[in-house]
Amino acid sequence: MASIELKNLVKKYGDGFPAVNDVSLDIADGEFVILVGPSGCGKSTLLRMIVGLEDITSGDLMIDGKRVNDLAPRDRNLSMVFQNYALYPHLTVFENIAFPLRLAKGQHNEDEIRSKVNQASSMLELNEHLERKPANLSGGQRQRVAMGRAIVREADAFLFDEPLSNLDAKLRGQMRTEISRMQRRLGTTTVYVTHDQIEAMTLGDRVAVLKKGVLQQVASPRELYEQPVNLFVAGFIGSPPMNFLPAQVVGSTLKLPFVDVPISQNLADQIKGHEFVIAGIRPEYFKDASLGGVEGVRFSAVVDQTEWLGNEQYAYIPFEAPEAVHSTLEELDRDLDGEGLRTQLVVNLDARSRIREGQEAELVFDPELMHVFDPNSGDNLTRDDAKATEIAQDSEDARRAALERARSRESVSDRQAGEDAAGSQEAS
Amino acid sequence: MQTNLSTKTRNWMAVASIPVMIWTAIPLLWILATSLKGTDALADPTKNSFGNFWPKDPTLENYRVIFTGGASDLFNPALRNSIIVCLVATLISVILAMFCAYAISRLDFPGKKLILTTALAVSFFPVIAMVTPLFNLWRQVGLFDTIPGLIIPYLALTLPLSIWTLSAFFQQIPWEMEQAAQVDGATSWQAFRKVIAPLAAPGVFTTAIIAFFTAWNDFVFSSNLTSSNNSRTVPAALAFFTGASQFTQPTGAIAAAAVIVTIPVVILVLLFQRRIVAGLTSGAVKG
Ligand SMILES: Nc1ncnc2c1ncn2[C@@H]1O[C@H](COP(=O)(O)OP(=O)(O)OP(=O)(O)O)[C@@H](O)[C@H]1O
Ligand SMILES: [Mg+2]
Numbered sequence: 001m002a003s004i005e006l007k008n009l010v011k012k013y014g015d016g017f018p019a020v021n022d023v024s025l026d027i028a029d030g031e032f033v034i035l036v037g038p039s040g041c042g043k044s045t046l047l048r049m050i051v052g053l054e055d056i057t058s059g060d061l062m063i064d065g066k067r068v069n070d071l072a073p074r075d076r077n078l079s080m081v082f083q084n085y086a087l088y089p090h091l092t093v094f095e096n097i098a099f100p101l102r103l104a105k106g107q108h109n110e111d112e113i114r115s116k117v118n119q120a121s122s123m124l125e126l127n128e129h130l131e132r133k134p135a136n137l138s139g140g141q142r143q144r145v146a147m148g149r150a151i152v153r154e155a156d157a158f159l160f161d162e163p164l165s166n167l168d169a170k171l172r173g174q175m176r177t178e179i180s181r182m183q184r185r186l187g188t189t190t191v192y193v194t195h196d197q198i199e200a201m202t203l204g205d206r207v208a209v210l211k212k213g214v215l216q217q218v219a220s221p222r223e224l225y226e227q228p229v230n231l232f233v234a235g236f237i238g239s240p241p242m243n244f245l246p247a248q249v250v251g252s253t254l255k256l257p258f259v260d261v262p263i264s265q266n267l268a269d270q271i272k273g274h275e276f277v278i279a280g281i282r283p284e285y286f287k288d289a290s291l292g293g294v295e296g297v298r299f300s301a302v303v304d305q306t307e308w309l310g311n312e313q314y315a316y317i318p319f320e321a322p323e324a325v326h327s328t329l330e331e332l333d334r335d336l337d338g339e340g341l342r343t344q345l346v347v348n349l350d351a352r353s354r355i356r357e358g359q360e361a362e363l364v365f366d367p368e369l370m371h372v373f374d375p376n377s378g379d380n381l382t383r384d385d386a387k388a389t390e391i392a393q394d395s396e397d398a399r400r401a402a403l404e405r406a407r408s409r410e411s412v413s414d415r416q417a418g419e420d421a422a423g424s425q426e427a428s
Numbered sequence: 429m430q431t432n433l434s435t436k437t438r439n440w441m442a443v444a445s446i447p448v449m450i451w452t453a454i455p456l457l458w459i460l461a462t463s464l465k466g467t468d469a470l471a472d473p474t475k476n477s478f479g480n481f482w483p484k485d486p487t488l489e490n491y492r493v494i495f496t497g498g499a500s501d502l503f504n505p506a507l508r509n510s511i512i513v514c515l516v517a518t519l520i521s522v523i524l525a526m527f528c529a530y531a532i533s534r535l536d537f538p539g540k541k542l543i544l545t546t547a548l549a550v551s552f553f554p555v556i557a558m559v560t561p562l563f564n565l566w567r568q569v570g571l572f573d574t575i576p577g578l579i580i581p582y583l584a585l586t587l588p589l590s591i592w593t594l595s596a597f598f599q600q601i602p603w604e605m606e607q608a609a610q611v612d613g614a615t616s617w618q619a620f621r622k623v624i625a626p627l628a629a630p631g632v633f634t635t636a637i638i639a640f641f642t643a644w645n646d647f648v649f650s651s652n653l654t655s656s657n658n659s660r661t662v663p664a665a666l667a668f669f670t671g672a673s674q675f676t677q678p679t680g681a682i683a684a685a686a687v688i689v690t691i692p693v694v695i696l697v698l699l700f701q702r703r704i705v706a707g708l709t710s711g712a713v714k715g
Contacts, residue, residue, distance in 0.1 A: 053607050073610040080611045086604035090626045099622075100612035149612065 002064045002156035002189055003029045004050060009059035011045050011213075019045040021213040022059070030187040030403055032180075033218075034194060034204035036236065038337045042213040043193040044083055047159050050191065051080045063156065079155035081163040083193075085146040087134040094130040097121060097148040104153070120148040123178060139166040144175075151182065157189040165195065172196075176203060184406035197239045201225075205399045209233050211335060219388070220395035227388040231328075231378035234280050234371060235336050240314065240346045244332065246325040247279040247372070254279060254372070257319035257345075259299035261367045270381050271372065276324045277381070280371040283314070283348035288355055289362040296366040303361050304344070308351070315355055317345040328375045456690070463490050463683035470679055490684035499669050499681050505657035506665035510689070513575055513661055514643040517582035522636045524583075525590030526628075530620070532591070533598035534606075544595070547588035555585070559652045566653055573655045581649045586639035593638065597631025598624070633700045641693065662689045 004027040011020040020042040027033050035043045048054040050061060052073035061069050068076055079100065088096050097117045101108050108116070121127050124144040134142055143166045150158060163179075164172045180203055183190050194200055200207050201221040208218040209232070217229045221237075228234035234242045248255040252268040256279055271277050287294045307314040321329055321343045329343065347363065355361040372381045462470070464486035469475040476483050494503040532540055562581060563572070571577035601624060609619035650664035660668075666685055669678040 051611055053611070073607070074613045074615065077613075078611065080608075082604055082608060084602075084604060086602065086608035088605065088608075088623055090623075099609075103609075103613040103618065149608075153612075 001029050001187060003027060003031075003062075004157060004189060004191070005060075005062035005065075006046075006050070007060040007062065009046070009049060009061065010057045011042070011049055011054060012057045019213050020049065023210075023213075023215045024059075025208060025215065025218060027189060027191065030189055031399070032183050032190045032192065032203060032205045034192050034200045034207040035210060036194060036200045036207060037210035038236070038335065039195075041210040043210060044161055045213075046210070047080070047161050047191060047193055050157075051078050051159050052076050077156045078159055079150040079153055079157075080159040081143075081146045081150045081161055083161040083165075085134075085142050087142055087145055087149075089134050092131050092133060093121070093126060093137070093145050093148075096134065096145050097126075097152050099149060100153040116152050117148075120152045123151075123182070124148050124175075140168065140171060143167065147175075155188070157191065158183075160190065160192045162193050162195060164199065179203065184402055185410060187403055187406065197237070200237070205395065207237075209236055211236075220392055222395060223388050223391040226391065227380075227383050228371070229380055229383060231278065231280070231332055231373045231380070232335055234373070234380065235332055238282060240283050240348065241336070242280045242282050242371075243345050244329055244373075245279045245281065245319070245345070246321045246329075247277050248322075249274050249277060257321075258301045258317075259297055261297055261370065263367070263372070267372060267382060271374075274375065276322065276375055278325060278328065278373040278375050280373060280380075281365060281369070283346045285369045286345075286347040286349070286363050286365045288349050288353040289364040291350060291353060294364050294366065296364050298362065298364045300360050300362045301345070303355055303357055303359055306355065306357050310351065312351055313349050313353060313355075315347040315349055315361065317347065317361075319343055319345060325375050328378075332378075459683045459686050462679060463687050464488070465490075465680055467680065470677075490680035491688075493681045494685050494688070499678070499685075502657070502665050502668055503662070503685055506660050506662045507688070509575065509578075509657075509659050510644065510661040510663075511692070513578045513582065513659070514640055516575075517579045517586060517643045518636055518640040520579070521583050521586040521590050521639050522594075522632060525587055525594050525635065526632060528591050529594035529598050530624070532595045534603075544591070547591045550584060551588040555646075555648045558584070559648055562649075563652055572653060573658050575659045577653055578649060578659055578661070581653065582643040582646065585646065585649075586642050589642060590635045590639050593635045594628075594631055597628055597635075601627050637696055637700055640696065644689070644693065 006023055006025040006027075009020055009023045010018060012018050023046060025033070035046060037043055045054060049056055052068070052071060056069050060067050063076060063078075088099060091099065094117055095102075097120055098113050101113045101116060117130075118127075121130055124147055126141065126144055126148060129137060129141060129145075134145060137145065143163060147160075147163050150160070150163075160179075164175050167175060176199060192199070192203060194203075204221060206218055207221055207224055209216040209224065211232050217224060217233045219227075224233060224237045228237065231244070235244065245256050247261075249268075249271050252263055252265060254261045254263055254277070261279070289298055301317045303315045304318050305316040307316075349355060370382070373379065374381055458481070461482050465476070465483040466485070466487045466489050469483045469485065473480040475485065493499050528543070531537070532543065558581065566572040566577050571580070605623050605627065606619045609623045610616070614622065645663065646661070647663040650661040651667060654660040654664060662685060666682050669681050669685070
């Protein structure tokens with residue numbers, strides 16, 4: 001159990017490229033923190049700095065309040081799942097998982113090792129494969145072996161580098177809940193790198209979003225979703241992503257491609273200098289007006305394409321972006337690893353909606369839910385700090401409660417186990 | 429190894445390999461045949477079948493000559509010297525090369541390139557160019573005609589070779605292996621012993637065999653830096669074989685000795701062949 005503190009961490013590789021740039025992050029004891037960001041943004045590098053495999057160019061890394069910059073990896077007592085697994089090919093699955101236990105000389109006898117490995121392997125469904133060599137396993141099985149090797153030992157913190165990326169959807173979902181439950185039960189501080197939106201949103205107490213080595217925002221999933229600090233975070237979190245629409249500023253009205261939206265005086269003052277700003281509206285904030293029940297701004301547009309998924313449906317509505325914001329949107333698309341698709345509005349509609357391709361659709365949305373971004377800096381001009389603090393407090397409370405619940409469950413089962421043992425002793 | 433060659437290509441390759449096999453096998457067979465020929469069969473083609481190739485009346489006479497007969501006091505010590513010198517030289521060179529190659533492939537230090545190029549340059553040197561200075565030096569420092577006096581030059585021959593092959597092997601082992609071991613709580617030495625060494629074993633065996641052969645087959649150093657049975661190895665000793673009389677050539681005895689010295693080589697290859705398994709590191713990392 002340990003807290004991890006990153007203070008202005010910088011990593012420059014030999015070629016002077018700053019892979020991690022001035023990252024500061026406090027990870028509380030027992031917290032589950034997710035690192036996300038596009039490929040090459042420095043997630044693995046940051047993890048490897050924490051575990052001690054990369055030298056820290058500048059800044060301080062504290063574990064439990066002690067500076068560990070110069071400590072060797074084995075003295076940090078952290079365990080890690082590598083992005084490429086790094087299994088020991090000459091050892092069986094059993095020995096791979098047992099490896100860290102065997103290294104801790106004299107701490108575990110053979111029986112203990114056997115039971116610990118078996119416990120890990122049954123959680124990871126590796127029991128049939130214990131005597132096989134990594135070369136003969138599938139990618140997903142190898143990944144689970146790497147996972148087993150990391151969790152078998154009582155490390156102060158777990159560092160996972162995309163540990164589920166190679167599993168199929170079903171196993172991934174299963175493992176996700178397994179990891180979440182295990183983390184709550186053990187209360188082990190965890191840093192988890194992922195590309196997967198669902199993992200990022202469901203697993204973490206807090207999510208840290210990185211872009212080109214720079215930390216953008218650290219917050220609970222809900223805060224990231226509802227109160228992103230900038231265009232990048234807004235576009236990165238959520239699937240399908242937030243719609244970014246060019247908005248011409250005319251007094252206290254924003255002219256969006258399909259509709260004019262009135263804005264508050266406060267906001268109008270903030271954006272006075274700009275000719276254009278970028279409005280961000282999540283796909284599910286649009287509703288089919290014909291179903292009723294929603295107040296807000298109404299407009300109609302021709303739907304180009306629809307996708308019906310059973311529980312919901314997506315509608316695509318293309319629009320033209322004016323030159324002035326085109327470059328910002330294009331750059332954002334590049335930053336987000338986008339495919340440079342043409343500009344279109346994605347609308348997530350109720351499955352009951354009868355809107356069909358080629359038809360004119362009547363849509364409605366609540367302008368309160370719209371975010372407005374500065375097109376130059378990308379800053380979110382409509383972020384509600386009070387609300388953000390409230391969400392943060394909520395999720396922190398939820399985290400403590402979950403930990404508390406897990407601990408009391410643990411102690412109940414411990415006590416029961418103790419009573420069982422005592423009972424059997426009396427009986428004998 | 430798995431190949432996806434079509435049957436046709438495979439057949440063609442089999443056919444093409446036959447001349448190669450004949451080309452390499454015939455001289456060896458010829459030596460074997462010669463070693464089985466008696467003195468008269470060596471002189472008289474009519475006593476042999478297949479056109480002077482195989483003796484009609486094979487005899488082990490030549491083997492008797494080198495082990496117990498006239499050539500034995502030349503051959504037996506030479507065989508002993510060969511074995512000692514080559515084993516010791518191989519051992520030292522592989523151990524030194526292992527540390528050197530490990531450092532070269534794993535650590536970043538100034539002069540890394542220099543070591544590799546120097547090693548390569550040394551092995552480019554014609555051996556004969558080193559012999560004369562060594563001859564003079566060895567006589568002065570008292571290493572002439574001693575076993576260490578041969579081991580040292582053999583190290584010069586085998587070390588560069590071993591360093592190169594081993595660093596290539598070490599470089600194939602993914603770095604992450606070792607990092608994973610360190611994160612799991614291993615010291616650098618434990619990581620080397622428990623993870624890197626087992627993975628590098630095939631490379632080490634291959635290197636050892638190559639180094640052993642290089643030393644085993646050397647003639648130039650052995651013939652120039654030795655003067656007696658103290659340290660002379662088999663290739664050099666062969667040159668000192670004499671016939672039964674002044675007028676007979678020791679062809680049969682030389683052939684028999686050549687067959688005998690080939691045996692350890694064959695044994696070594698058969699023994700280690702199974703250890704030289706390619707692709708041992710597969711499955712370690714993704715992709
Ligand atoms: N050994 C190295 N030398 C120089 N640059 C490196 C090295 N390793 C990584 N980098 C650079 O550092 C940046 C961050 O790399 P990193 O592996 O941390 O990315 P990542 O966020 O984990 O990406 P992915 O999601 O693809 O795994 C990349 O731009 C990469 O080019
Ligand atoms: Mg990575």
